[in-house]
Amino acid sequence: MELKEILGKCDHTLLAQTATWEEIRALCDDGIKYGCASVCIPASYVKQAAEYAAGKLPICTVIGFPNGYDTTAAKCFMASDAVDNGADEVDMVINVGWVKDKRWDDILAEIKAIKEACKGKLLKVIIETCFLTDEEKVKMCEIVTASGADYIKTSTGFGGGGATREDVALFAKHVGPDVKIKAAGGIADLKDAEDFINLGASRLGTSRVVKAVKAMKE
Secondary structure: OOHHHHHOOEEEEOOOOOOOHHHHHHHHHHHHHOOOOEEEEOHHHHHHHHHHHOOOOOEEEEEOOOOOOOOHHHHHHHHHHHHHOOOOEEEEEOOHHHHHOOOHHHHHHHHHHHHHHOOOOEEEEEOOHHHOOHHHHHHHHHHHHHHOOOEEEOOOOOOOOOOOHHHHHHHHHHOOOOOEEEEEOOOOOHHHHHHHHHHOOOEEEEOHHHHHHHHHHO
């Protein structure tokens, strides 16, 4: 697989609590230089990053992150605010407790409401696979498909487990034709990246792939 193709599927990510503007700006520079799909950054930096990138790179942010248990109204405000500040893509976290309670209608209604709050921008739904059974993952594939969201995403990277090959293969088998897959969390190198793409992932949430490419070029 061509390096350019892999990089073009990467959401170059920095979501550490300690992230500074200097680091975010460097992330944007690398995202532009290497042709990444987007940079995925904290919401507080979206406006600054969108102005800095000036249309050369899509800006992605996260809402309800990383725990997902904010109210639906709060998540909708976060999504709307992010888009108003210049976000092109929004990655939301589901309420995992609602999955455990089997509150399927509430989860579906929440995703639909957040999709509407995104005002036509891309919505990716993080289901935090490390906390779910396979049966729950399949159910979430069905719900995300019904919701009109654009992507189902494996993980926040903060939940104690990241993307696995098995989960991406499971998604590929159970999501509808209009739902794409994002693998995130623990994607360590180009081999991992290529494996996930071959299994069906259209996006990769990772900070390490660009670092690996930079190290190769140096």
